[in-house]
Amino acid sequence: MRVGELARRTGVTVRALRYYEAAGLVVPRRLPNGYRDYAPTALRQVEEIRTLTGLGLSVEDTRPFVECLASGHDLGDECPASLAAYRRSIRDLSERIRLLTERRDTLAAHLEASSRRLIPDAPEGNARTGISVSPEVSAPSPVPVPADPAWLPRGLPRPPDDDGAAHLPGGRLPDLVLPATDGRAVGLGALGPGRTVLYVYPLSGRPGTDLPDGWDTIPGARGCTAEACAFRNHYDDLRAVGAARVYGLSSQPREYQRELAERLRLPFAILSDTGLALREALDLPTFTADGRTLYRRLTMIVNRGEIEHVFYPVFPPDQHAAEVLDWLRLQDPPQGETAHDREGHPLSAPRPPR
Secondary structure, eight states: OOHHHHHHHHTOOHHHHHHHHHTTSSOOEEOTTSOEEOOTHHHHHHHHHHHHHHTTOOTGGGHHHHHHHHTTOSSTTSSHHHHHHHHHHHHHHHHHHHHHHHHHHHHHHHHHHHHHHHSTTOOTTOTTTTOOOOTTTOOSOOSOOOOOTTOOOTTOOOOOOOSTTTTOTTOBOOSOEEEBTTSOEEEGGGOOSSEEEEEEOSOOOOTTSOOOTTGGGSTTTSOHHHHHHHHHHTHHHHHHTTEEEEEEEESSOHHHHHHHHHHHTOSSEEEEOTTOHHHHHHOOOEEEETTEEEEOOEEEEEETTEEEEEEOSOOSGGGHHHHHHHHHHTSOOOTTSOOBOTTSOBTTSOOOOO
């Protein structure tokens, strides 16, 4: 079947099918006229990818199931490699549950401490305060603990649009080489073809470590870990709609960033700009906290070295990756790539007869 028919029958986009093809998951044969022709098994393979990614697996994690179907099995989880993938995903989910439980206990500790401060001698759940601390979620100690950096409290101040990034669209990234958490040295002036998502953030925290004084009162400061998690969760989607690469960037040292990347299991690298060289080259907006100069949060979409689009200010940060994803879905393919219609036919080629 043609790529357009497969997209309609499975409910995915043509761009997503091309991403699966590039990843070697669902590969069609090429007809003499250059059009893609998918085997009947592709329908089941794409449906398997959709089902598993809906359960939280990444596109790459679905490979054993897709290969199992390709080998002739009726179900994608009838092969040993698929069972191993199930076990890995369950372990990952258990780790996420553990982190969520720690976050819940942190909130319970804050709630317990607050209730004790309001009425020191009051029993739990005192009606005068309207505070109820459930025994099921209470932490063992009412002593306040540092906040989980991945959790965003309500009522954070919205950063103003001060036109601090209005000069960036149309400019070019400098020939600046920065160290990355994956051990590479990344040249911003030579990122390669396709669109690059470069999100700049001020400072990421660690669980159990205090953030700078007054951090939550600085408009746009809080939310770096939550933003990174959102880009991680949407990474495969961003790649499917045309993002050739994703990078984070802050002024923190690479070793500090590496801990973040490993703890959050980020599928992309974080760039370290301890000397604020990118600020000097592009006049990026910054602010000061605890005597440190930090980047204000913004995201640049870079296409062949040119800054194509800028998101600034960014708020709320935990929803920003979805905002970038929506923008990319509305764009034409980057320069140098062939545009396709809804059925996957190159726009420069004549349409086949019906």
